[in-house]
Amino acid sequence: MTLTLMVTLSIVSYSKNKWWAFKQMQLLPPELAKITGCEFVKVLGTGSGFGFSLWPDFNTYALLLKWKDEEATENFFGSSKIFSQVHSRSESVETYYLQSLGAHGSWYGKNPFPEKGKYTGGEIAVITRARININKLPRFWQFVPKASKSIQNANGLIYTKGIGEWPLIEQATFSIWENEQAMKNYAYADIHKEIIGKVKKENWYKEELFSRFNVIKRLSHS
Incomplete structure (x- = not known):
């Protein structure tokens, strides 16, 4: 199935290099924004426990990215130096490939996921x-x-x-x-x-x- 737009969310866990990982919240976004086909970029910290949390989890970070097409997505995860560096310094990376079903509201004044696909069943x-x-x-x-x-x-x-x-x-x-x-x-x-x-x-x-x-x-x- 070819998707004209794709969203990926990668959960990146670290057992070492935690200071390097923390700094990437500021350093990575401008570099990711330069990648061909990357239309939305967020490098996010995570919380400990379930749901909203006052206490950060300094072992875990998230990369939320929106892509123009499947080719751009696979190029990033398959051959980009940025992802290779993140991957090599981490303990594990798990990526969820997502297709937007629509969103309401905004993120800094804009709706990043206005595309409305059809729910295909399952997760x-x-x-x-x-x-x-x-x-x-x-x-x-x-x-x-x-x-x-x-x-x-x-x-x-x-x-x-x-x-x-x-x-x-x-x-x-x-x-x-x-x-x-x-x-x-x-x-x-x-x-x-x-x-x-x-x-x-x-x-x-x-x-x-x-x-x-x-x-x-x-x-x-x-």
């Missing part, structure tokens, strides 16, 4: 991202443990990891579900609905994005 991935209003931070973090516990216990959840650019004020989650119905069951569960209701009523977020994807494949780079 579905979700990226939620929020920039929190400064004066709402205490209220937001008051409810984080409750939200994290609810997703940890959710039926049909395969994987989740907190990702983000700035601790405390810019938070995101990446999650994979067995199917669309499992994802919807969690989204409409009472605890999740309660928290979303407070988000809207109390204006916790300055900006937010909700995006869904078909999971095309998952590749562990050897």
